Amino acid sequence: MTGIPLPFAEKGTMIELKNVTKTYNGDSLPVHALQDVNLEVAEGEFVAIMGPSGSGKSTMLTLLGVMNPPTRGHVFVDGIDIYSLGLERRADFRHEYIGFIFQQLQLLPYLTAEENVLLALAIARKPRGEKAARAREALAQVGLAGKENRLPYQLSGGEQGRVAVARAIVNQPPLVLADEPTGNLDRVTGTQILDLLRDLNHRGQTVVMVTHDREAASYAHRTVNLLDGRIAR
């Protein structure tokens, strides 16, 4: 198991995987996506998860995102055994604790930049005005002030990526999960997104990023290498 670097030693633990195994039932043989994985991520840490295709890194991300229960073992986020929660409570947990940045960005083409960000607040019980203010604030934070009313196709690839980041952080979640955030972007735009993730992390948010790009991984405090469902030593 990889140890926690010194700067985070005194902080609390944000993520803890205890003997986590995930097995998918394939057509003929069971596929072990993760095998007996133990991992801790401290509060405020920026961790990159690297590994070749099929190494289990996407499984790890969905597992952390409360979307994919482990076959064995426990996943704790902020001390909560997340898979002991009921299905609807898991949804609430995702809403309160986790901001996702997807590889395909997943912006809805029929919503403006502001509305795409507001989508993350659609189920929040807050006044309309407060939601709008927070969405605009998040967009400003990623440098998109003035472009709130543009539809995704009216934005560049980099700007679309920023909208996705703004959507992930508008709810101020303690944990941001990023799935290959630079995968579909050119180098310059990819760097901008990585800079944004580092900014978020500097403001105290824990970031876990799945990537196969070494340069991207260099933005993280620590890299966890996965190989055949196990953490490589």
Next chain:
Amino acid sequence: MRLVDVALRNLRRRKGRKILLMLGLTMGVATVVSLIAITATMRADVATKLDEYGANILIVPRANDLSLSYGGVTVASAAYDVGELSLADLDRIQGIENARNISVVSPKLLGAISLAGRSVLVAGVRFEDELRLKQWWDLDGKEPSTPQEALAGWRLAQALHLRPGQEIELEGQPFRVAGILGENGSQDDDILFVDLASAQQVMGKPGGVSLVEVAALCTECPVEDMVEQISGVLPQARVTALRQAVTLRMETVGQLGRFAIAVSVVVIAIGALVVLTTMLGAVAERRQEIGLFRALGFRQQHVMRIIFVEAALISLAGGFLGWLVGMGMAILLAPQLANVTLPVAWDWWLALGAIAGALLIGLLGSLYPALSAARLDPTNALRTL
């Protein structure tokens, strides 16, 4: 941004599918609405056109010695009991509680009179009332216009070689055959119809009436009630309900009503299936989007609410349009299909029912798609999987 806004924004997208779904519901609702409106109009039409369907109440004197029959109902013999009913009784019939349901009151004086050496059944009638009562009469010649004119039944005319315009003599009084009735298979084929007052004079029974035929309809009350009311004002008479004519017509309307219900059930089932398949298709298309909703923390019930709001809005529009189109169809088709003369009534309850029905179909049809959407795996949002 609320869940409703998400549904509204999505409705604006992929308009084609939604418009097709709405048109499908519109057609279904229109079919049901037009059937219901036409049936209701026919029902109302029966009430107003009752006189076309003949008498349904027969009033005869209470008598012990009976010898003549009329329409299968035995009536008192002219020789013994005529006079127990009188013209004055007619006014009392018009005074009953349900008088407004009376369409025609047609008194008759019956008697056997010798004509050309044969005893024939003569009926004294008020031609104006009798012709209204028996609109199916097919006349060769013209309607009687003077008290000395008569109508001859088809078989009687055959037997006595009577022709329109022919002069005849009844008890020494001259009459003219104004017309011959077409054969209709009833007792009318054997009867010579003359003016009531003339018959009373010929038979020596001034003011006498053998029986009274009444055409009435109670859409709100049974004919039996009216029979009771007439019996109350005419204690000396026997009042019988002849249900066939109206019952048959009401039966026809009833059958159409049942047909309307059967068609409605089929249409509603098809409507729900159309909604089901369309919404299932829409959910399949939006797997990734719904996965995103779930990943953002939308509960299953939130996802269902979005699907239901969309279905409800489409259904409400389809219900309203369907009602409009259905009423239009009823107004256009009712005169041709059902030969009704009454205008189709604008029933606001039907409008409400159409819209509520469409909403129910929309929501029922969306139940399974909404459930399957809610159960979609949130990892659908991560296409890399």
